[in-house]
Amino acid sequence: MSSRAASEPMNYERIEFLGDSILKFMTSTNVCAQKLEWPEGYLTFFKDSIVSNSRLQRICIQQGLAKYILTKPFTGRKWTPIYIEDNLDKVTEPETRILSTKTLADFVEALIGASFLDGGLDRTLVCLNTLWKGDYVWREPHICREILFEATPLSDLPHNLYPLETLLGYTFTKKALLMEAVTHTSFLSAESWERSMERLEFLGDAVLDEIIVKRLYAIQPPLTNSQLHTMKTSLVNGDFLAWLSLSYAVTSSSARSSEPQSYSMWQFMRYTSPSLAEAMHTTNQRFRNTKDDIGNDFKHGRTYPWAKLARLQAKKFYSDMFEAIMGAIYIDSGSTAPCERFLKAMGVFDIMERMIRDKVRVSHPKELLAMKAGNNPVAYIIDKGVGDDAGAYRCQLMVGYECWADISDGVNPEEAKVSAAFAALDWLEQRSQRS
The missing domain is CATH 1.10.1520.10 (Ribonuclease III domain)
Structure with a gap:
């Protein structure tokens, strides 16, 4: 109230x-x-x-x-008791606000x-x-879940998806749910009943949200409302889910190789788009160059790695597939408990607990900067590099008429803005230490 x-x-x-x-x-x-x-x-x-x-x-x-x-x-000094005689002959207008x-x-x-x-x-x-x-x-x-479960056809799981069940730590009763969860819209199927992941992603987003929010709400001592929002954002944003999809892997034997092969979740996606294959290849290269650095930040860092996650430039289909798998597990099992075990195995809850325990600075740098700027207008001026810097992005961060940061190695406009915000916050901290 x-x-x-x-x-x-x-x-x-x-x-x-x-x-x-x-x-x-x-x-x-x-x-x-x-x-x-x-x-x-x-x-x-x-x-x-x-x-x-x-x-x-x-x-x-x-x-x-x-x-x-x-x-x-409530103002105690102005409070007075209400007596019956005060209201006997008093005509009052309905209070509006x-x-x-x-x-x-x-x-x-x-x-x-x-x-x-x-x-x-x-x-x-x-x-x-x-x-x-x-x-x-x-x-x-549970009735809605039963309707969705019964509407799913029975089918066999392709052999190349068997290791995915091992990775997820869950064996599906309705294999078609897992197939749907890893099917991109570009995939051309000979089966008329097969669908892509969008519907499961829609449901999985809500399942993930409910699990994370209930966990955060139950933490003692209670988190403030602003802490709840920032922690939730840090654990369900697309870049973080993409990083989980890229980093969590399972080792499986293959008939093509005598050596055991390591497979990450994203490698099980079904698609037929050449551009998607190219995007996956380049994203995996960027991930290999940054995975140790980002992983170390989640284990020991004092600041949430917003800029480093943005540098992955992971496309939305990574997080969509993650959420679709959450939705598929929920429909197949009829409970959020297997979804929670899946998140625990991927280290999500460990990251959550570590950030709360060590008081990691989780707020997005652009939000923190807006607070530091007060009533002054904040402008992110983006320019595309030329010559030797072609392909890079420069960002000048202006607060009022003053330049608080200027970076020139951004990999995309959004990452450049985040990096500039981080640089500005570091500059403000150094300036306050000198004064």
Whole structure:
């Protein structure tokens, strides 16, 4: 009930963070089961129509919940008791106040989070159906999962994908789910029932989000709302998931070679696009040059390696495949427990615990820089290199009329901006030490 403006000892921001993830998981499972043939783009549009901030705001107002949101701090010096005679002959106008769409939507998500903490997904389901009042009928996640499982055809797993089950630490009952999870849209299949990974990626994104958020929320002493958001971003962003796909490997024997071969997750992707093969080759080369450095940062570094991950220039299909596999394991097993074991084996939870224990600086450098700049405008001026520097990107970071950083070895525009932000933060730290 208490917003930050109420200045109470506790507010709903942490519970809203949890409720947002639970709502995303419930919505994703429901729309996937309801629309078995819809592609990922349609599912996203359908999901947004159910749980957008404007929809949650409307629910909050229609259900009369807005009046319960505390926005004013309690001032003890001005408080006086209310006597009956004070209100006998007093005609009062209904009190009105202005609340933002986000405040109303966040309150609904906080209620969903509170219902989950009170009674798990069963109580959450009751809460959702009460709030939506028949505008949308919510079903239990396990029923949605059964629908998705039964809709998956039986098939044999190609021999070249057997090592992938070993790598994942999970044996699929419906092998078609694993095949779908590793199939890129470019893959030309002779089987009419085969689909690409987009739908599973849509569901797996929600499964991953729910697992990470519940873990972060349960940490003691409790993390602040800002810490929850930054930690979550560091563990579910596309560059990090791509790095996991590139680094986690299994050793398997091959008939073609007498020596055991090492295979990473990305090498099991099914595709027929020549440009995709070239992108994989160049990305793997960049990974080999940086894997030890990035791995050392995750094990011992004091700062999250945002810039180094950006230098990998990993395409989105790496993280899509990771999330699709999460979705496939969830549908096949009917539980998030095998997904959690998979994440644990890949070292995700160890990285999470290390960053919290050693107080690693996780916030994105561009966000930190914006805070340091205060009210001054921040501009990232990008130029493409010429001559000997052709192919590199230069970034001048201007804060107001002052240049805080100037780097010229960026591998792409976004990485150049991140590197410039890091350089500016280092320069500010050195300047404060000198003063």
